[in-house]
Amino acid sequence: MRTYDTSALQDLDHKHYYHPFTNHPDMWSKGAHIITEAENVYIYDSDGNRYLDAMSGLWCVNIGYGRNELAETAKLQMEQLPYYNSFFQTAQLPAVELAEMLASVTPAGLNRTFFGCSGSDANDTIVRLVRHFWSCQGHPDRNVIVSRKNAYHGSTIAGSSLGGMSSMHAQGGLPIPNIRHINQPYFYREGGDMTPEEFGLERARELEKTILELGPDRVAAFIGEPIQGAGGVIIPPDSYWPEINRICQKYDVLLCADEVICGFGRTGNWFGTDTFGIAADIMSMAKGLSSGYQPISAVVISDRIGDVLDSKGGEFTHGYTYSGHPVACAVALKNLEIMRDERIIETARENTQDYLQSKVALLNRHPLVGEARGCGFLGALELVRNPATGERYDDKGTAGKTCRDIAIGNGLVMRAIGDIMVFCPPLIISRDQIDELYRLILKTLDQTQDALNR
Ligand code: PXG
Numbered sequence: 001m002r003t004y005d006t007s008a009l010q011d012l013d014h015k016h017y018y019h020p021f022t023n024h025p026d027m028w029s030k031g032a033h034i035i036t037e038a039e040n041v042y043i044y045d046s047d048g049n050r051y052l053d054a055m056s057g058l059w060c061v062n063i064g065y066g067r068n069e070l071a072e073t074a075k076l077q078m079e080q081l082p083y084y085n086s087f088f089q090t091a092q093l094p095a096v097e098l099a100e101m102l103a104s105v106t107p108a109g110l111n112r113t114f115f116g117c118s119g120s121d122a123n124d125t126i127v128r129l130v131r132h133f134w135s136c137q138g139h140p141d142r143n144v145i146v147s148r149k150n151a152y153h154g155s156t157i158a159g160s161s162l163g164g165m166s167s168m169h170a171q172g173g174l175p176i177p178n179i180r181h182i183n184q185p186y187f188y189r190e191g192g193d194m195t196p197e198e199f200g201l202e203r204a205r206e207l208e209k210t211i212l213e214l215g216p217d218r219v220a221a222f223i224g225e226p227i228q229g230a231g232g233v234i235i236p237p238d239s240y241w242p243e244i245n246r247i248c249q250k251y252d253v254l255l256c257a258d259e260v261i262c263g264f265g266r267t268g269n270w271f272g273t274d275t276f277g278i279a280a281d282i283m284s285m286a287k288g289l290s291s292g293y294q295p296i297s298a299v300v301i302s303d304r305i306g307d308v309l310d311s312k313g314g315e316f317t318h319g320y321t322y323s324g325h326p327v328a329c330a331v332a333l334k335n336l337e338i339m340r341d342e343r344i345i346e347t348a349r350e351n352t353q354d355y356l357q358s359k360v361a362l363l364n365r366h367p368l369v370g371e372a373r374g375c376g377f378l379g380a381l382e383l384v385r386n387p388a389t390g391e392r393y394d395d396k397g398t399a400g401k402t403c404r405d406i407a408i409g410n411g412l413v414m415r416a417i418g419d420i421m422v423f424c425p426p427l428i429i430s431r432d433q434i435d436e437l438y439r440l441i442l443k444t445l446d447q448t449q450d451a452l453n454r
Helices: 006-016 024-030 068-080 093-105 119-135 157-162 196-214 240-251 272-276 303-312 326-341 344-365 398-409 431-453
Strands: 035-039 042-045 050-053 110-116 144-148 179-182 219-224 254-258 282-285 297-302 369-375 378-383 415-417 420-423
Touching: 050 431, 068 326, 093 110, 093 297, 093 326, 110 119, 110 303, 119 157, 119 219, 119 254, 119 282, 119 297, 119 303, 144 196, 179 196, 196 219, 196 240, 219 240, 240 254, 297 303, 326 344, 344 369, 344 378, 344 431, 378 398, 378 431, 398 415, 398 420, 398 431
Parallel strands: 144 179, 144 219, 219 254, 254 282
Antiparallel strands: 035 042, 042 050, 110 297, 282 297, 369 378, 378 420, 415 420
16 A cells, blocks of 8 residues: 655645644644545555545445446546536536436436535525425415424535534524424434334424424425434434324425435435335435545435426526536446446345344443444444443543544544444445454444543
């Protein structure tokens, strides 16, 4: 493995690079961790160290690293047409083909796609699109979007407003008006004495209460991640999504599924909406759409919405220079062709998903773990001082940070969300690699507990 002058790179980084979601002084005390290469489920740093990347980059490299067909596709597309736009009645081949592919893999009735470059901008598009949908039918006041606390829908102004992260709202004067946040279906911490079923219904019915409080003629849409990813892999009880479906249908509130993490196999099916039976009118997607090989996002809309926009919407005054970028679309299309032709999602579901989840279940026995939960290729561990009571070590996320740093030292990338450790390996992870992941997690938990008790 090639190595680099790490400290020289870290100096340059320190001087010139302002990072996303980073406490810079904290990072500088050890130096940025510089990643230089990747293959399959492994990444390598500038010193040549290897890590099992149980985060798939940032929840996105679903088909794994090193698929040269994607590089080849990008090269050919750059040679043929590196850029053209989709504004003002033009289109490019890869965008048209990708839109058709998305119609074929998404649920019936979702057949048209608007392209962007990130999950955040996809959700911005949703805000403008659903408000325009109601406005062009004579309901400009039907503009409230209901979301959840602790949801993550991106980092742009509208994306972070939709999101329910209080630390994000604290910066930049957010949220924007007419976004309402209801409680999340987080059973482990908020379920109290209820059964999961009862709790799921109760949390879903907060949507109904909010609709009735505002008046159904004010509520444009509800948005939710099938499973909240960045919120800590919050898996709703089975009763939750059917009740949300019922409520949205009853009050004609558009149901928007944020599939940015859950899409493209992460929950064991093509989409989280398939896994949970969500009757979505709109889906936003990014990440696994190109397995992270190119920045691209998509908003797929129902035929009903498309028909209204066609007949009443006039020009949609929204778009990005790189909407439908030919290189990004070509790479995403190739990624989806590989997923479809190699049956990556189905094979993972049949061969490795249950095996991975059986290991997750075993982690419930570890004395540092209050709850280990998972779904498909997502896992989460609630780190606690006392598993019987769920008591945390502190409210500063010390256990999570300690665990993450120890994991890195052990050659494992997991993410700490407060004291919840999360992981989401590439779908192509093998059984042997799952064994390796499990061993590394156990070793890391043991060492973390020692460090915390010291
Ligand atoms: N929706 C969801 C559900 C996401 O997880 C976005 C939208 C925004 O996508 P872009 O491409 O604009 O980043 C995301 C992104 C984390 C973390 O803390 C998660 C994301 C991004 C960065 C960090 O785990 N998810």
